[in-house]
Amino acid sequence: MLYRHITELIGGTPLLRLDPAVHGVAGVELYAKLESANPFGSVKDRVALAMVDGTLDAMRAAGQTLVEASSGNTAKALRILGAMSGVELRAYTNRVRVGEVRDLLALLGADVRELPGLSECPDPTAPNDVFSVIGDLLDSSPGKFVHTSQYTNEANIEAHYRGTGREIADDLADAHGGRVDVLIGGLGTTGSTRGAAGYLRERNPDLRTVGVVSERSDFIPGIRSAAEMWDVGLFRPDFYDEIRPVESAAAIDGSLELALRHGILAGPTSGATYVAAKSYLAELDPRPGRVAVFIVCDRLEPYLSYYRKRRPELFGHSAAAPPGAAELAAAPTVDVDTLAAALADTLVVDVRGGMAYRVGHIPGAINIRDDCLDEMLTGAMPFPASTRVVFVCAVGEISARFAALLARACLPGAGLRGGILAWRDAGLPLETS
Amino acid sequence: MSDAPDAEPRLPPLLAPPVARLLADPAALADAVARFGSPLHLLFPAVFHDNLDRFRAVLDAGRMQYRICYAHKANRAAAFVAAAHDRGIGIDVASAGELDSALAAGFTPDRIEVTGPKGLPLLHRLAAAGVTVNVDNLWELEQLGSTGVARVPVLLRLSGFDPARPAGRFGIDLADADIALRAIAAGSTVELRGVAFHLDSGDVGERVAALAGCLSVLERAYRLGLRPGVVNVGGGFRQAFSADPVRFQRYLRALLAGLNGDGPALGWPGHTFGFHQRAGRYGGVPSFHKYGNDIGGAAMLADLLDAPLDGRPVAATLREALLELWLEPGKALLDGAGITVATVEFTKRLRDGTTLVNLDISRDTITPADQEVMLDPVVVHRRLAAEHTGPARVFFGGRLCLERDMVARHLVALPRLPLPGDLVVFVNTAAYQMDLSAAQALWHPLPRKIVVTERDNGFEMTADEPAARG
Numbered sequence: 001m002l003y004r005h006i007t008e009l010i011g012g013t014p015l016l017r018l019d020p021a022v023h024g025v026a027g028v029e030l031y032a033k034l035e036s037a038n039p040f041g042s043v044k045d046r047v048a049l050a051m052v053d054g055t056l057d058a059m060r061a062a063g064q065t066l067v068e069a070s071s072g073n074t075a076k077a078l079r080i081l082g083a084m085s086g087v088e089l090r091a092y093t094n095r096v097r098v099g100e101v102r103d104l105l106a107l108l109g110a111d112v113r114e115l116p117g118l119s120e121c122p123d124p125t126a127p128n129d130v131f132s133v134i135g136d137l138l139d140s141s142p143g144k145f146v147h148t149s150q151y152t153n154e155a156n157i158e159a160h161y162r163g164t165g166r167e168i169a170d171d172l173a174d175a176h177g178g179r180v181d182v183l184i185g186g187l188g189t190t191g192s193t194r195g196a197a198g199y200l201r202e203r204n205p206d207l208r209t210v211g212v213v214s215e216r217s218d219f220i221p222g223i224r225s226a227a228e229m230w231d232v233g234l235f236r237p238d239f240y241d242e243i244r245p246v247e248s249a250a251a252i253d254g255s256l257e258l259a260l261r262h263g264i265l266a267g268p269t270s271g272a273t274y275v276a277a278k279s280y281l282a283e284l285d286p287r288p289g290r291v292a293v294f295i296v297c298d299r300l301e302p303y304l305s306y307y308r309k310r311r312p313e314l315f316g317h318s319a320a321a322p323p324g325a326a327e328l329a330a331a332p333t334v335d336v337d338t339l340a341a342a343l344a345d346t347l348v349v350d351v352r353g354g355m356a357y358r359v360g361h362i363p364g365a366i367n368i369r370d371d372c373l374d375e376m377l378t379g380a381m382p383f384p385a386s387t388r389v390v391f392v393c394a395v396g397e398i399s400a401r402f403a404a405l406l407a408r409a410c411l412p413g414a415g416l417r418g419g420i421l422a423w424r425d426a427g428l429p430l431e432t433s
Numbered sequence: 434m435s436d437a438p439d440a441e442p443r444l445p446p447l448l449a450p451p452v453a454r455l456l457a458d459p460a461a462l463a464d465a466v467a468r469f470g471s472p473l474h475l476l477f478p479a480v481f482h483d484n485l486d487r488f489r490a491v492l493d494a495g496r497m498q499y500r501i502c503y504a505h506k507a508n509r510a511a512a513f514v515a516a517a518h519d520r521g522i523g524i525d526v527a528s529a530g531e532l533d534s535a536l537a538a539g540f541t542p543d544r545i546e547v548t549g550p551k552g553l554p555l556l557h558r559l560a561a562a563g564v565t566v567n568v569d570n571l572w573e574l575e576q577l578g579s580t581g582v583a584r585v586p587v588l589l590r591l592s593g594f595d596p597a598r599p600a601g602r603f604g605i606d607l608a609d610a611d612i613a614l615r616a617i618a619a620g621s622t623v624e625l626r627g628v629a630f631h632l633d634s635g636d637v638g639e640r641v642a643a644l645a646g647c648l649s650v651l652e653r654a655y656r657l658g659l660r661p662g663v664v665n666v667g668g669g670f671r672q673a674f675s676a677d678p679v680r681f682q683r684y685l686r687a688l689l690a691g692l693n694g695d696g697p698a699l700g701w702p703g704h705t706f707g708f709h710q711r712a713g714r715y716g717g718v719p720s721f722h723k724y725g726n727d728i729g730g731a732a733m734l735a736d737l738l739d740a741p742l743d744g745r746p747v748a749a750t751l752r753e754a755l756l757e758l759w760l761e762p763g764k765a766l767l768d769g770a771g772i773t774v775a776t777v778e779f780t781k782r783l784r785d786g787t788t789l790v791n792l793d794i795s796r797d798t799i800t801p802a803d804q805e806v807m808l809d810p811v812v813v814h815r816r817l818a819a820e821h822t823g824p825a826r827v828f829f830g831g832r833l834c835l836e837r838d839m840v841a842r843h844l845v846a847l848p849r850l851p852l853p854g855d856l857v858v859f860v861n862t863a864a865y866q867m868d869l870s871a872a873q874a875l876w877h878p879l880p881r882k883i884v885v886t887e888r889d890n891g892f893e894m895t896a897d898e899p900a901a902r903g
C-alpha cells in the first residue's frame with residue numbers, strides 16, 4: 001500500500017479475533033485491538049496526532065515548544081511528530097523507570113526533565129507535582145510553550161471516539177452488527193477507554209467497560225494503580241463497571257501468552273489487560289455470543305529490562321548450572337595470612353562493587369564486579385593456568401562461587417576465607433584507589 | 434473490587450490490632466476517661482514493638498550491619514523511649530531535654546546520636562558527653578573541634594544531592610564536604626564516624642541518589658586517611674494511614690470539586706488545603722497527601738535496600754564496603770501507636786445549615802504544623818438517644834475562641850450525630866501529632882498521656898511518667 005506521510009498510518013489498526021481454544025473463556029468472542037500496530041508503536045500515536053494536528057507549522061513559525069507530562073509513549077509520539085515539523089518537545093516526569101524508554105527518548109533528542117519526589121511535609125505555597133511545575137513554566141514564559149495536556153485534553157477522548165471506537169464497531173459490523181458487550185482497557189489517562197467505550201455505548205447501551213490498573217506492589221508501565229488516579233482530569237470512576245487491579249507477575253505471564261499463543265508481541269500493560277479481560281469475562285454469567293474487545297496498547301521490545309529484572313531466569317546466560325551447595329563447600333579457600341605471604345605470586349580479583357573496591361582493597365588486587373565476571377565466564381575462562389587466582393568479596397560467600405567455577409575448569413583458583421572483613425580485622429594493609 | 438458508588442465521603446483509617454481491640458471494648462475507653470479525664474492521649478508500646486520488628490526483619494533479610502536510632506522528636510513520651518531502650522536500639526535526640534530523657538531512660542552515650550540545629554552551650558555539653566553528634570554545618574564542626582575534648586565522634590549531615598530541588602536549610606552542602614573532611618583530617622579532636630542525610634519525601638530514587646552522593650564523600654574521606662564506617666539514611670519513612678486509598682482519593686476529588694464549584698463544598702470556607710490555584714481553578718496535590726498512604730515505613734526501607742546502586746542492590750553495596758547503616762525512624766516506629774480521645778462538649782447548627790460538633794480539644798492537640806488530618810475519627814457513643822439517629826455530616830470545632838481553631842476543616846460523614854458526652858477518637862496520632870504544635874493557651878492543660886498494655890484480662894492503663902532524673 002502506498003502512503004505519502006507517516007501520519008496516514010496512525011489509526012486504522014487491526015482488530016484480531018483470538019482463538020477461543022487458546023483464551024479459554026467459554027462462550028465469548030474475544031478480540032484484540034492492536035494499537036501496537038501504530039507507526040510509532042503505541043496507542044498514544046493517535047492521541048499525539050489528535051492533540052497537535054494542524055498546529056505544528058504555526059508553532060514552528062512562532063518558535064514554540066511542546067510540553068507534556070509523559071516519559072513514555074506520548075512523549076515519543078510527540079517528539080517524532082514535532083521533530084518532523086521542526087518543533088521541540090520538553091517532557092516532565094517523575095523518575096523514568098524503564099531504561100529503554102529513557103534511552104530511546106534520549107536518542108530521539110527529547111528534552112526529558114525528571115522531578116523530585118513529593119515531600120511528606122510540603123510547603124503549601126510551592127509547586128509539588130508535574131502539573132504545577134508545567135503550569136509555572138507556562139506562566140513564566142507566556143506563549144513560549146504549548147501544553148498538550150493529555151490528562152485533561154478532550155482531544156484525547158475524541159481521538160479514541162472517532163478512531164478506536166468507530167473502527168472496532170465498523171470491523172464488527174458483519175460478524176456482530178457492530179455490537180460490543182465488554183470493552184477492557186488500561187487506565188493511564190483513561191482516554192482510550194472513555195473514547196472507545198463512548199462510541200460503542202451509542203451502539204450498545206448495555207456495554208460494560210472494565211478499566212485495568214496495577215496493584216500497588218509494583219508498577220506496570222503506562223497505567224496507574226487504583227490509588228493514583230487522582231489528578232487524572234479525564235478520569236470518571238463511575239464510567240467503569242469495574243476497575244480491576246493486576247499484579248506485574250500476572251501481566252508478564254499475560255504478555256508471554258499473547259506472544260507465544262496468539263502471536264501478538266505486546267508489552268506488560270497489554271498482558272495485564274488480557275489477564276484482566278479473561279478473569280472478568282470468566283466471572284460473568286455465561287451468555288452465548290458475548291463479544292469482548294481489549295486494547296493492546298504497545299509492543300513488547302521496549303520493555304526487555306522490565307522483564308529481565310522480574311524474570312531473570314528467562315534470560316539465562318550460561319548453559320551451565322550454577323555451583324550447588326556441595327560444590328561451594330568443596331571450593332578451595334585460602335586464609336588471609338597465607339594470601340598475605342604469597343601476594344606477589346597471586347592474581348587477586350576483588351568481585352565487589354566499584355565503590356567498595358576503591359575505598360579499600362588488597363594491595364595489587366584488580367576489580368571485576370561479580371555480575372560482570374559472570375558474563376565474562378560464559379565465554380572462555382580468562383584466567384591463566386600458571387598463576388593462582390584468589391577471589392575476594394566482603395565475607396567470603398560470593399568468592400566461593402568463582403572458586404568453584406574455576407575448579408570446574410581445572411584452573412588453580414581459591415576464595416579468600418572471611419573476605420575483606422577478615423583481611424581488615426587481621427590488621428593487614430588495604431590500599432585505596 | 435468494584436468501585437461501587439458510595440454517597441458518603443469517607444476516610445477510613447488503618448487501626449493497629451491492639452487499638453482496634455481497645456476501641457471494640459466499650460468499657461475500656463469509658464474507664465480510661467473516668468480515671469484520667471478527657472482529653473487523653475493513649476499510647477501503645479506494643480505497636481512500637483511490632484513496627485520495630487518489621488524494620489528489623491527487613492534489615493536482617495538484607496544481612497545488613499545496622500543501628501536503628503528511634504527519633505525521640507516524634508513524641509515526648511517516656512514510654513516509647515523506654516521501649517526503644519528495652520529493645521537495645523539507639524536513640525536520636527534533638528535537644529538538651531531529649532538528651533536528658535534518653536539518659537534518664539538508661540541510654541548510654543554510645544547509643545545516643547544528636548541531630549538538628551545546635552547552639553554553643555549544647556555543643557559543649559555534647560562534646561563532654563561522649564555522644565555521636567550529627568553535624569549540621571561547618572561552624573558546628575569547628576566548635577566541636579575546639580572544645581578541648583579529644584576525638585568527639587561525629588557524622589556529617591550532607592545535603593544538596595539534587596540540584597533540581599530547592600536548597601533546604603539543613604546539612605552541609607556537597608560542595609563544602611571537602612572543606613569539612615580536610616578540617617577533620619588536619620586535626621585530631623573530631624573523629625569522623627560517617628556521613629548522614631535526611632529526606633522527607635517517599636521517593637526511593639531520591640534516597641538512592643543521596644546515598645550515592647554520600648558514598649562518594651566517604652570515598653574522599655578514605656583517601657584523606659579517615660576511616661568512617663557509617664552511612665545514616667535518616668528518617669522520613671512513611672506511615673500507613675489509610676484503610677482505603679481509593680476512597681481517600683474519591684474524597685479528595687470531591688473536595689477539589691467543591692473548591693472549584695463543581696460540587697458541594699466539603700471544606701470549611703477559606704481553606705484550600707495546599708491545592709494550587711491556576712486560572713481560577715484548583716488542582717495539583719494537596720498538602721495532606723500522606724494520609725492516602727497505606728504502605729508502611731518498613732516496606733519503604735525494603736524498597737531502598739533493594740534498589741540498584743553501583744550495579745547491585747543498595748544492601749549489597751553497603752555490605753561489601755563494610756559499612757554500617759544507621760536510620761532514624763520516628764513516625765514509622767510510632768505508626769499506629771497512639772490515639773487521642775476527646776469528648777463532645779456541644780453541637781450547634783449554623784445559619785447556613787452546617788453542623789458543628791465542638792470538642793474539648795483544640796486543633797493543635799492533634800494537628801502538627803497546621804497540616805489537616807484527613808482520617809475519619811471513631812465516635813464512641815456513650816448513650817443511646819432516641820433523637821438524632823440518622824447519618825450526619827459535621828465539622829469538628831475546637832475549644833479555643835478563635836475562628837481558625839477547627840479540629841477538622843473538612844466535612845466528616847458519620848453514621849450518627851455525636852451528642853454531648855460522646856467520645857471522638859482520633860487515631861494514629863502518636864507521631865508528631867500529639868506534641869509538635871501542642872499549646873497551653875487559655876490555661877488548657879496538655880492532655881495526659883496514658884500507656885496502654887494489653888493483658889489477658891483486659892487493658893492496663895498507667896500514666897506516662899518520665900523516669901526519675903539523676
